[in-house]
Amino acid sequence: MTTGTTAEQLSATSLLRFATAGSVDDGKSTLVGRLLHDSKSVLADQLEAVELASARRGQEAPDLALLTDGLRAEREQGITIDVAYRYFATPRRRFILADTPGHVQYTRNMVTGASTAELTVILVDARNGVVEQTRRHAALAALLRVPHVVLAVNKMDLADWSEPVFAAIAEEFTAYAASIGVPEITTIPISALVGDNVVSPSANMDWYGGPTILEHLETVPVGSDPGGHPARFPVQYVIRPQTAEHPDYRGYAGQIASGVLRVGDPVTVLPSGLTSTISGIDVLGTPVDVAWAPQSVTLLLGDDLDVSRGDLIAPSDAAPATTQDVEATVCHLHERPLKVGARVLLKHSTRTVKAVVKRLPYRIDLTRGLEHEDEPGEFGVNDIGTVVLRTSEPLPLDAYADSRLTGSFLLIDPADGTTLTAGMAGEAFAARTATAAGDAAGDDEGWDF
Amino acid sequence: MTTVVAVDESTGNPFALSHLDVLESEAVHIFREVAGEFERPVILFSGGKDSIVMLHLALKAFAPAAVPFSLLHVDTGHNFPEVLEYRDRTVAEHSLRLHVASVQDYIDDGRLRERPDGTRNPLQTVPLTEAIQELRFDAVFGGGRRDEEKARAKERVFSLRDEFSQWDPRRQRPELWQLYNGRHAPGEHVRVFPLSNWTELDVWQYIAREGIELPEIYYAHEREVFRRSGMWLTAGDWGGPKDGESVETRLIRYRTVGDMSCTGAVDSDAATIDAVIAEIAASRLTERGATRADDKLSEAAMEDRKREGYF
Numbered sequence: 001m002t003t004g005t006t007a008e009q010l011s012a013t014s015l016l017r018f019a020t021a022g023s024v025d026d027g028k029s030t031l032v033g034r035l036l037h038d039s040k041s042v043l044a045d046q047l048e049a050v051e052l053a054s055a056r057r058g059q060e061a062p063d064l065a066l067l068t069d070g071l072r073a074e075r076e077q078g079i080t081i082d083v084a085y086r087y088f089a090t091p092r093r094r095f096i097l098a099d100t101p102g103h104v105q106y107t108r109n110m111v112t113g114a115s116t117a118e119l120t121v122i123l124v125d126a127r128n129g130v131v132e133q134t135r136r137h138a139a140l141a142a143l144l145r146v147p148h149v150v151l152a153v154n155k156m157d158l159a160d161w162s163e164p165v166f167a168a169i170a171e172e173f174t175a176y177a178a179s180i181g182v183p184e185i186t187t188i189p190i191s192a193l194v195g196d197n198v199v200s201p202s203a204n205m206d207w208y209g210g211p212t213i214l215e216h217l218e219t220v221p222v223g224s225d226p227g228g229h230p231a232r233f234p235v236q237y238v239i240r241p242q243t244a245e246h247p248d249y250r251g252y253a254g255q256i257a258s259g260v261l262r263v264g265d266p267v268t269v270l271p272s273g274l275t276s277t278i279s280g281i282d283v284l285g286t287p288v289d290v291a292w293a294p295q296s297v298t299l300l301l302g303d304d305l306d307v308s309r310g311d312l313i314a315p316s317d318a319a320p321a322t323t324q325d326v327e328a329t330v331c332h333l334h335e336r337p338l339k340v341g342a343r344v345l346l347k348h349s350t351r352t353v354k355a356v357v358k359r360l361p362y363r364i365d366l367t368r369g370l371e372h373e374d375e376p377g378e379f380g381v382n383d384i385g386t387v388v389l390r391t392s393e394p395l396p397l398d399a400y401a402d403s404r405l406t407g408s409f410l411l412i413d414p415a416d417g418t419t420l421t422a423g424m425a426g427e428a429f430a431a432r433t434a435t436a437a438g439d440a441a442g443d444d445e446g447w448d449f
Numbered sequence: 450m451t452t453v454v455a456v457d458e459s460t461g462n463p464f465a466l467s468h469l470d471v472l473e474s475e476a477v478h479i480f481r482e483v484a485g486e487f488e489r490p491v492i493l494f495s496g497g498k499d500s501i502v503m504l505h506l507a508l509k510a511f512a513p514a515a516v517p518f519s520l521l522h523v524d525t526g527h528n529f530p531e532v533l534e535y536r537d538r539t540v541a542e543h544s545l546r547l548h549v550a551s552v553q554d555y556i557d558d559g560r561l562r563e564r565p566d567g568t569r570n571p572l573q574t575v576p577l578t579e580a581i582q583e584l585r586f587d588a589v590f591g592g593g594r595r596d597e598e599k600a601r602a603k604e605r606v607f608s609l610r611d612e613f614s615q616w617d618p619r620r621q622r623p624e625l626w627q628l629y630n631g632r633h634a635p636g637e638h639v640r641v642f643p644l645s646n647w648t649e650l651d652v653w654q655y656i657a658r659e660g661i662e663l664p665e666i667y668y669a670h671e672r673e674v675f676r677r678s679g680m681w682l683t684a685g686d687w688g689g690p691k692d693g694e695s696v697e698t699r700l701i702r703y704r705t706v707g708d709m710s711c712t713g714a715v716d717s718d719a720a721t722i723d724a725v726i727a728e729i730a731a732s733r734l735t736e737r738g739a740t741r742a743d744d745k746l747s748e749a750a751m752e753d754r755k756r757e758g759y760f
Contacts, residue, residue: 013467013468014465014466014467014468015468015471015472045734082603082618082619082621083603083623084595084599084602084603085595085602085645085646086602087595087596087646087648089648089650093468094468094648094651096646108623109623111623111625112623112624112625115625115626116625116626116627223462223464223465223466225462225464226464227463227464236478236481236482236484236485237481237484237485237511239511239512239513239514240514241513241514241515243513243514245513246513246514249513249514253481253510253511254481255474255475255477255478255481255627260464282512284473284477284509284510284512285509285512285513292464294466294471294474294475295466295470295474296473296474296475296477296478296481296510298512309485333623345632347628347630349628350482350485404626405626405627408625408626408628409628410625410628410630412630412632416632416634417609417630417632417633417634418622419622419623419630422623422625
């Protein structure tokens with residue numbers, strides 16, 4: 001960020017949420033440290049604190065991992081135990097980085113980070129190439145429908161800056177990622193330690209003509225095209241001022257989950273099925289004619305309907321079906337296992353209903369080419385698999401492939417409120433759906449969030 | 450340092466939103482989730498810029514209706530008079546209900562003891578947590594941002610606290626998509642941070658965009674200050690200067706607003722919001738590093754205070 005940038009330029013930038021994934025020792029901390037450092041997001045007092053702490057531990061050079069390992073236990077053990085969120089900016093864009101640890105608790109943490117990410121950077125060590133962890137990271141990105149995936153082939157300085165080494169890894173990864181339905185893959189050879197192709201182009205790899213990591217992060221398209229998807233509006237809260245000035249105002253507050261809403265649109269309220277038209281849209285107090293995802297707005301309807309928190313407003317000609325029988329892919333997040341027969345709460349957008357686990361058809365082994373184990377009986381922490389649930393009330397559930405917000409849900413333990421499981425409705429992997437539907441693999445239709 | 454040139458990215462996309470629009474939408478979503486799911490939410494309001502922005506967002510989130518929350522101020526007894534005046538004026542203007550938990554009351558009746566260093570910031574935790582219990586608040590909005598401090602970088606948007614208000618970083622609920630889990634047992638509550646994803650610069654840009662008024666101490670002004678532990682502190686009855694410390698009049702402003710005993714001023718001639726934004730964009734120090742004495746107490750000062758119930 002330069003001092004010459006004006007306030008207006010700064011406020012007009014866009015926002016990219018991205019996540020990192022990498023095994024222990026493949027240089028993730030160094031990459032994150034360099035991105036933060038070179039974008040001036042590590043300030044003098046933070047660096048001084050890291051230098052002091054490193055010296056106290058007897059380390060010769062400042063340990064950049066101390067910048068990101070924020071908790072006492074993490075510093076004591078020298079590991080990262082949880083997702084942390086980092087913020088940095090360039091004149092072009094603001095970034096929110098979900099920094100996910102690479103050790104044993106990776107699955108649930110990476111799923112958490114990837115759930116809001118528009119891009120994932122997967123790191124591999126150029127000397128090791130694509131390993132089991134790399135395939136797992138790619139599979140998680142595919143499962144969570146992260147729109148953009150970057151493979152950063154790190155430690156090129158230890159591989160003689162060799163183009164054939166990079167090309168072989170890039171080819172193997174791209175073939176695997178495409179086979180499981182990752183829609184867009186960019187491969188970049190880097191050295192996070194030396195700084196090549198992270199922020200500055202590499203003088204050691206003149207054979208590489210693509211963008212640096214930062215350049216790619218700055219230019220990748222953000223946000224989906226709201227025009228290409230049907231509107232979804234979960235009602236969060238009913239605003240009724242009942243004041244002299246607004247005696248009859250009855251507005252439905254919420255954040256548009258996908259698509260575009262216009263005054264005059266015929267809409268259906270789910271699950272009741274009642275219909276009306278949009279008679280007004282307020283964007284935080286200001287009337288407008290049109291609004292789109294992810295704006296938080298208030299809708300006014302032409303008819304007096306019974307609409308409350310938990311309802312979903314959708315265009316009448318593109319409303320989702322409602323169902324009490326939910327089939328989904330899940331990632332189990334808690335040490336307490338999820339078993340067949342369990343009674344849980346299901347939180348979907350603004351609605352929470354009772355549900356029972358009818359079946360656990362199979363568990364997926366992400367590292368072994370998506371192999372299945374049938375009817376495992378229960379899911380343990382970090383397990384990924386499919387569930388069949390029966391809910392107490394009908395839900396307007398989209399396929400996760402069509403909408404990351406209205407296709408996702410949580411399972412919650414009704415006894416103590418623990419978040420147990422993250423769910424994604426419908427088929428898990430795009431490639432499987434495509435095969436079943438007879439479509440070409442790699443078709444990116446329907447990728448949205 | 451990068452040398453990229455700013456480009457117009459709105460070209461061709463009629464649905465582009467600026468990062469401030471996206472952050473605003475997200476914060477409003479969080480306010481409305483709490484309004485929809487909790488019985489007795491409250492906004493922690495200190496009169497500092499983050500809590501002022503929180504209140505502004507809440508006002509927009511429920512317009513044209515009133516904000517369905519009351520405010521809670523933990524008054525350390527060492528507050529800046531300009532900030533208390535701002536607080537009371539704002540409460541009156543929007544017909545809000547204000548609860549005050551007073552550190553001074555706790556010291557006066559012996560429930561808390563003054564620390565030898567005179568710093569009152571850590572003393573806020575007890576009045577805060579007792580007010581939450583007594584007034585039975587089940588959701589407590591805080592203006593904390595994850596960019597402030599590395600322990601805060603690990604904080605959830607919805608942060609479950611036990612009946613002692615304790616934060617356990619190892620037992621946080623994973624937070625996915627925009628699905629916030631606010632379930633809690635009786636006696637427990639949830640701390641909610643709608644500005645989690647904002648940075649100091651975002652807050653200032655938003656204040657500029659929305660034309661939000663702030664207490665004057667955020668802008669450069671001449672003030673009587675003295676040097677302690679490398680920071681300029683406001684001279685006053687609260688405890689300074691002491692022997693060996695001398696008062697001088699300097700042109701300063703505050704980047705954060707807290708207890709006078711531990712909130713340092715920065716030398717600055719930034720008297721307008723554009724000047725403040727330019728100054729922050731060029732600063733080599735973080736907000737807390739520049740102005741907060743209590744975070745320097747130990748490497749894990751913030752984490753330890755948060756574990757005890759601090760916000």
